[in-house]
Amino acid sequence: MTDSGNAFRQIYSKLGLKHAMVNHSKEYMTENGINNNMAESFFSRMRRSEFGTHNGMRRQYLAFYAAWA
Secondary structure, eight states: OEESOHHHHHHHHHHTOOOOEEOTTTOSSOTTOOOOHHHHHHHHHHHHHHHHTSSSOOGGGHHHHHHHO
């Protein structure tokens, strides 16, 4: 589940995965319950920990940082 960005459509179609999306300019959540709140929350916590806890992140340790977010 993602928002209606074009990049996501291309990625999911190339991988052959099912893709559900919500258009935030029209609605917060679709009638079927599709939203991307968990993804937005995760990225918000990652970004906050980058500046508030870790003082920067390195690519090689990204999985470690993500486990703590």
